[in-house]
Amino acid sequence: MNNKRKYIDNQKIALLIENYFEGLTTTAEEAQLRHYFQQAQISDNLLIYKPLFVALSDLHEMPQPITCLPETAKKNRFTSRLKIMSIASGFAAALIIGFFALFHESPTANYVMIDGQKYTDKTLIMHNFEQSLDNVKIDMNDMLSEFQTLDIEP
Amino acid sequence: MKAKKIERKVSIALLFSITLLCCGGGQSLLAQANPAVFQIFEKYSKQKKVTLLEVSEELMAEYRIKQFKSIIFEDGTLALPEIRRCIEQDKQDAKKLKEATADGLVVSGYYRLKTVDPAMNRYLIFKVGKKNKVTLLYIEGRLTPEELVELLK
Structure with missing residues (x-):
């Protein structure tokens, strides 16, 4: 009776092995195979597979590699990413503001544009400066002039 | 929960830094808010019979001028209504040093614009000459x- 059962088991294991190599076994069936090859009494015709399934069993019992981070690590990673992003945004904002301020604050351009034509000649610039002032000069000799004095009181 | 707290703290710090930057670095920027007449300089700078001048401290140091801008229209008839509109706008926040009108229209004006820095002054000068020759100075x-x-x- 025992021999018959053993024979059936061996046949079943042989079929499972065949399925295993075909890639048709389920996780439970693979566990069954590993379990079978852990025991002392193994059919002679299946002994050849023992080293393979023992090795697989050992591999299975090894600690699994970390595929997902624990919750705290996730949070830390999120926080540091946020920090980096914040610092980067801060710098970007500072750069933009700085550039904007610089661009508007220090007019370095010296030029005169006559009839749409731009000139940077210093003499021409100074000549036009004098010309501009002449156009708005206060006539100090004209006693009736409204522009004799400016109300310069603060 | 902790991450949210940190996130909030970082956000506040970031906002605070930006505000500081804006207040510190941008204080003078705010003080030097461009007067409305600047749009006249920009709009008409490339037109015929118009002379636009822009001079910086580099050439104006002896006059203690940091920025000098002027625009002269040989005939400013068309631009005058817009110039006057801009001057009216700038006048609202300025001290009138002198102003002359003819037929209810300003023909010359000397204004001192407000600044945040008391050591710095900004002036706006406008004059309509013969044959509608218009000169605008900043x-x-x-x-x-x-x-x-x-x-x-």
Whole structure:
């Protein structure tokens, strides 16, 4: 009776092995195979597979590699990413503001544009400066002039 | 929960830094908010019979001027309504040093614009000459009103 059962088991294991190599076994069936090859009494015709399934069993019992981070690590990673992003945004904002301020604050351009034509000649610039002032000069000799004095009181 | 707290703290710190930057670095920027007449300089700068001048401190140091801008229209008839509109706008926040009108329209005006920095002055000068020759000046610098008068004598 025992021999018959053993024979059936061996046949079943042989079929499972065949399925295993075909890639048709389920996780439970693979566990069954590993379990079978852990025991002392193994059919002679299946002994050849023992080293393979023992090795697989050992591999299975090894600690699994970390595929997902624990919750705290996730949070830390999120926080540091946020920090980096914040610092980067801060710098970007500072750069933009700085550039904007610089661009508007220090007019370095010296030029005169006559009839749409731009000139940077210093003499021409100074000549036009004098010309501009002449156009708005206060006539100090004209006693009736409204522009004799400016109300310069603060 | 902790991450949210940190996130909030970082956000506040970031906002605070940006505000500081804006207040510190941008304080002078705010003080030097461009007057409305600047749009006249920009709009008409490339037109025929128009002379636009822009001079920086580099050439104006002896006059204690940081920025000098002027635009002269040989015939400013078309631009005059817009110029006057801009001047009206700038006048609202300025001290009128002198102003002359003809037929209810400003023909010359000397204005001192407000600044945050008390050591800095900004002046806006406008004059309509013969044949509608229009001159518009913007002067910014440390020169006092007295020094401006000397310059305009």
